[in-house]
Amino acid sequence: MTKFLLSVHVLAAIVAVGPVTVAASMFPPAVRRAAAGGGGPAAAAVTVTVTTVGVLHRICGVYARIGIAVPVLGLATALAMGVLGDGWLITSIALTAAAAGVLIAFVLPGQEEFVEQVAEGRSVDRQATVRLAMSTGVFNLLWATVTILMIVRPGSTTGA
Numbered sequence: 001m002t003k004f005l006l007s008v009h010v011l012a013a014i015v016a017v018g019p020v021t022v023a024a025s026m027f028p029p030a031v032r033r034a035a036a037g038g039g040g041p042a043a044a045a046v047t048v049t050v051t052t053v054g055v056l057h058r059i060c061g062v063y064a065r066i067g068i069a070v071p072v073l074g075l076a077t078a079l080a081m082g083v084l085g086d087g088w089l090i091t092s093i094a095l096t097a098a099a100a101g102v103l104i105a106f107v108l109p110g111q112e113e114f115v116e117q118v119a120e121g122r123s124v125d126r127q128a129t130v131r132l133a134m135s136t137g138v139f140n141l142l143w144a145t146v147t148i149l150m151i152v153r154p155g156s157t158t159g160a
Contacts (some may be wrong), residue, residue, distance in 0.1 A: 002080040009073035013147075016067035021140045023059040024107055028133040030056055031114045035124035053118050057111040064103055071096050088153040090148050099142035106135035 034049040041124070078084050110132040128135050 002077065002086050005073060005080055006038050006124070009070065009077045010071055012067075012069045016063050016070055017143055018069060019063045019147045020103070021062050021143060023056045024103075024111075025058045025133075027111055028129040028136065029051065031068065031118060031124055031132075034118045056114055057108075057115050060103075060111060061108060064108065069158070071100075076078040087153070088149050090147045095142050095146045095149070099146070100141050102135055102139045102142065107132065107139055110135065114126070126140065 007022060030049060030053050034053050044110070074092075074096075075084075078089050083089050110128070114129070116122075
């Protein structure tokens with residue numbers, strides 16, 4: 001049962017967290033491209049970019065909700081393995097909570113605001129896109145750290 005839970009946990013992390021990290025990283029540059037658009041022949045490209053901004057935000061929101069399965073399955077796996085009290089796991093849980101907090105408090109609301117601005121043709125503050133990119137970078141760094149802890153955890157029996 002432990003191998004099954006671990007497999008499903010890892011698959012959920014790949015399928016759910018991967019798209020969020022990639023789409024969230026692509027979002028700020030897409031907003032800047034959409035905001036830089038104008039009339040004439042470039043108008044069609046701007047429309048595609050506005051659509052891209054909406055799709056990237058939708059990907060982040062949908063996969064963030066699916067991503068709830070990752071910590072749930074992780075806790076089930078840790079319980080089955082008997083490692084709930086291990087320091088590396090407690091640290092991973094704290095970092096996962098921090099990543100979720102950054103996503104919920106900064107990344108998704110920031111994206112939502114930009115989607116509205118771009119869709120309405122309002123001007124976009126470049127510094128605000130930089131702040132969103134920074135928040136996204138923090139989110140990605142937290143997940144990368146959790147991933148490293150999961151692979152190179154203290155007391156690993158794999159010898160890796």
